[in-house]
Amino acid sequence: MTAVDRTAGADPFAAEIGERRTRARSALGWVLIGVAVVLIGAVVTLLSSDGWREREPLDPEGAGPDGARAIVSILREQGVEVVEADRRGQALAALETPGTTLVITDPWYLSDDTILALADAADDTVVLDPSAETAALLAPGAEHSGFGDGPVEPACALPAAERAGAILPGRGFTAPSGVTGCYPVGDGHALLRSERPSPVTLIDGTELFDNAHLAAEGNAALGLGLIGTHDRVVWFVPSLADADDGEAAPQLGDLVPPWLTPAIVLLLVAGLAAAVWRGRRFGPLVAERLPVTVRGSETLEGRARLYARAADPPHAAALLRDGATERMARRLGLAATASRAEVADAAAVRVGGRAAVIRAILEDSPATDADLAEFGTRLRDLEDAVEAAVRTTSGPSAR
Structure with missing residues (x-):
């Protein structure tokens, strides 16, 4: 006996409530798929946006404890233009404008020649996380001298330090001849000021100017006094791309707009949802009236x-x-x-x-x-x- 014969004695279409429930389930399935796609797209967009990606310490847009958004915001409120750069080429191009202070957060990726070229191109340079090698390069003879363990007065004639008063210093370096040292730390100082062809300041900004420490003692005043000496600041956060060649060709991610990646992911998710939808039926089979009766x-x-x-x-x-x-x-x-x-x-x-x-x-x-x-x-x-x-x-x- 065929399927047609078995159902001939009953009319599955007599109860309209069954049809309404079927349509309701179908509509609910579409609504759930749409909501899932929207939610996944929103999450992907948030995770791929600049506000959610992991940032380097002292990043000018970093809102975490080790970011520098607070001091950058204060600088901008005071009328200082802050230009962000994450490539050596960008930083050098931005330094062509006269009256610009260069801030280097971490020169670990940079070669000695790159550091010297950047310092010579700026009217004033502040290195916020200098290593012992960087200190010896920009202030020949400087060596590591320990860490600060409490509030320290400037004990120097540098105007920015005198106005700021006591700070809670981080690493310290010895001050060789011809280099001004402020805030004594061990056998050296937490701040070194070298009058090279253009002034260079070495200071441990990771313990002074990040969001977590900026409000302590005179940290904020010192940071504004050192960085805000000009109306324009180039805030350079070196990246791994500068390790071998600062003029390296841009990568694929640098050539596409930021919304492209979440859009591609959203399309993939939508395609997967469509494949799941078309690949299986939602709910039991529904009897359908045939256009003709087949014996x-x-x-x-x-x-x-x-x-x-x-x-x-x-x-x-x-x-x-x-x-x-x-x-x-x-x-x-x-x-x-x-x-x-x-x-x-x-x-x-x-x-x-x-x-x-x-x-x-x-x-x-x-x-x-x-x-x-x-x-x-x-x-x-x-x-x-x-x-x-x-x-x-x-x-x-x-x-």
Whole structure:
């Protein structure tokens, strides 16, 4: 019996409430997909934006404890133009404007020649995280002298230090001849001022001018006095790209707009959601009214032709065997899950035949179309015999 025959006695479209629930589930699925895409896009955009990416210490836009957004904001409020740079080429180009102070946060990536070239191009240079090598380069003879352990007065005649007063210093360096030292730390000073062709200041800004320490003692006043000496500041945060060649060609990420990456990710997520949506059905199958009524005999004939075209007698025989076994089990009063052996034994008792013969019929596996036709005939004869035996035993009321 076909699917059309089984549903012919019932009208699944009579209850409109079922259709409304189906449409509601479908609409809810689309809404959930849309919300998921929007949420994922928002998260990706936030994570890829400048406000969420990991920043270097003393980054001018860094809002974390080790960032420098606070002092940069104060400088801008006082009318100082702060130009951000993360490549040597950008910094050198920005320093072409006269009256500019250069701030280098961490020169670790830079070569000696690069550091000297930058310092010579600026009207005033402040190195906020100098290493011992950088200190010896810009103030020949300077060496590391320890760390500060409490508030220290300037003890020098540098105007910016005198106005700021006491600070909480970080690393200290010895002050060689010709170099001004302020804020004594161990055998040296926390601030070195070298009057090279242009003034250079060395100070541990990671312990003074980041967001976490700026408000302590006179740290903020000292930072503004050292960095805000001119109306323009180039704040240079060296990157790994400057390690070998500061004029290295821009990478692919430098050539595309910042919104491109989250847009690509959003499209990929949308494509994945569409693939999941089209790859499976949401909810159970819904009965659909066919444009025409197809008789069961036509469906049977069509499926028979498909099996014939497939040229797969064993598969067709398996379908015939399963159907016959199920029908005979039902007529013999067996469970629907009864095995072929159980059906064969029960059928042998009813028809008075040998169980081995009936089992052989059910276990046969034809290899050709002719064998399949003969197999079908034997199955039909066996079913007719079982039907006749059951009818004879039970009487007319059994049907």
